[in-house]
Amino acid sequence: MFDMEKIVEPVLGLCGLESDLTEEERAIQEVAHSFAKNVMRPIGIELDKMTAEEVVAPGSPLFDYMRQVHESGLLDLGALAAMDSQQKSRIMPIIFEELGWGDSGLAIATLASSFPAYAAHNSGNPEIIERFGALPGCWLATQPDRGSDIVDIDADLVQRGNKQSRGNLYARVVGDEVIIQGQSSAWVSYAPLAQTALAYIPCDYGDGLENGAGLNHIAILIPLDLPGVSKGKPLEKLGQRALPQGEIYFNEVRVPRKYALAEGEAAITSFFGALTFGNMEMAATFTGVARAAFEHALAYVHERKQGGTPIINHQSVQLRTFDLWQKVELSRAIAHRVFAYNYSEKGPHLLASITSKTYVTETAFQVASEALQLFGGNGLTKEYPIEKLMRDARASMIEDGETNVLKLKGMRWLSRAYQRAN
Numbered sequence: 001m002f003d004m005e006k007i008v009e010p011v012l013g014l015c016g017l018e019s020d021l022t023e024e025e026r027a028i029q030e031v032a033h034s035f036a037k038n039v040m041r042p043i044g045i046e047l048d049k050m051t052a053e054e055v056v057a058p059g060s061p062l063f064d065y066m067r068q069v070h071e072s073g074l075l076d077l078g079a080l081a082a083m084d085s086q087q088k089s090r091i092m093p094i095i096f097e098e099l100g101w102g103d104s105g106l107a108i109a110t111l112a113s114s115f116p117a118y119a120a121h122n123s124g125n126p127e128i129i130e131r132f133g134a135l136p137g138c139w140l141a142t143q144p145d146r147g148s149d150i151v152d153i154d155a156d157l158v159q160r161g162n163k164q165s166r167g168n169l170y171a172r173v174v175g176d177e178v179i180i181q182g183q184s185s186a187w188v189s190y191a192p193l194a195q196t197a198l199a200y201i202p203c204d205y206g207d208g209l210e211n212g213a214g215l216n217h218i219a220i221l222i223p224l225d226l227p228g229v230s231k232g233k234p235l236e237k238l239g240q241r242a243l244p245q246g247e248i249y250f251n252e253v254r255v256p257r258k259y260a261l262a263e264g265e266a267a268i269t270s271f272f273g274a275l276t277f278g279n280m281e282m283a284a285t286f287t288g289v290a291r292a293a294f295e296h297a298l299a300y301v302h303e304r305k306q307g308g309t310p311i312i313n314h315q316s317v318q319l320r321t322f323d324l325w326q327k328v329e330l331s332r333a334i335a336h337r338v339f340a341y342n343y344s345e346k347g348p349h350l351l352a353s354i355t356s357k358t359y360v361t362e363t364a365f366q367v368a369s370e371a372l373q374l375f376g377g378n379g380l381t382k383e384y385p386i387e388k389l390m391r392d393a394r395a396s397m398i399e400d401g402e403t404n405v406l407k408l409k410g411m412r413w414l415s416r417a418y419q420r421a422n
Helices: 023-048 052-056 061-072 077-082 085-102 104-123 126-132 265-303 315-342 350-380 386-396 403-421
Strands: 137-140 169-174 177-183 196-204 217-223 229-231 248-256 260-263
Touching (some): 104 137, 104 217, 196 265, 217 265, 265 315, 315 350, 350 386, 350 403
Antiparallel strands (some): 177 248
16 A cells, blocks of 8 residues: 555656656667657658658658657667667667657658668678668568468468469579569558668579478568569558659569578578568557547647536546546557567567557557547548548558558467467
8 A cells, every 4th residue: 555645746757658768768769759759740741731642752851850869879789789678678678658648650760661770780791781771761571462471471361272372573593693583562661762672572593482281481672772663652541651663674683582581491580580680570569640640639738628617527528538548548558568578588589579569559540530639620620630640540551551450460379379288
């Protein structure tokens, strides 16, 4: 039991029920929040009103944002690599939440464009670091006929007697070269502006593409200035319009095999590593989106008057607004818990990241949708920011793995864990 001398108002931090931020963490949070508020939000709103082709055209505000985010050092690859696991588990979700609070499309553009460079630095190979370590890139995995199949890259969910689709994009190893043919899906984040790609592609090493019910794969870094590479138009889409996405076409593109990061079974493991990080990051980012929706709703219900009084004075509105607060706090809790698990001795594991990603993205959409309901008809207009947040949140339940497919993957691991224990 707590012994309280008097009843006082709660002490709330920038992110609600904060209890144990260090001085360094609070300083990082404040810098990230200021950047999100003063840079990301205005640019994100401007980009949301533009066509997909205007977003990537010379002079677009997107280029100003990318310059400023790199100058800010918030996602400096060298600094992140130098952190120990505990620092990463605590600081990274703080940063990603603030970036998501600012604009989720820009947050994901920042991360997706750095994936090849991050992979290059992790390789420890000086030649690969020199070639790929400082260029904007993209993470290429999905194909027109291999969407959810790529999430099930190990073919664990394939029905007995069936096989996965070969897909539209594949590679074959010929001597010291990897020859790539076909096209990616239109959902490759930052593809329209990428100069490199971290690609996970079905690969024929000399004995065919098929590997049981699934396919052999290769993880390879690709310079996108090679002969035979071309790109489609940037994709027009519902939400996260600040994030450019589009197809990449490969016509017998010859890539040095020395740029391969993993082959065979190791490529599948590498993909799970990338997806584990991506899903974990998505949970923190969309905690920020949910928080933004809650904060807009909280301000609105104190301003809007109906029945002769601000609507916050109606009990139903109080209950609905509190539900939003609660969902944001729960989202943050699970996002931070998964970061802690993945950077502990027990992690990382995709099960953990799936748990937070699916819960938080679904919750972010629920929070944005209910916040819009509190706005009434005003919420449907572009005069208020809430409709944009709902569109942005809706996309999150499909990107980096469709929610239901991810849950199926997660349940397989939970089922096997139960069977081992019983």
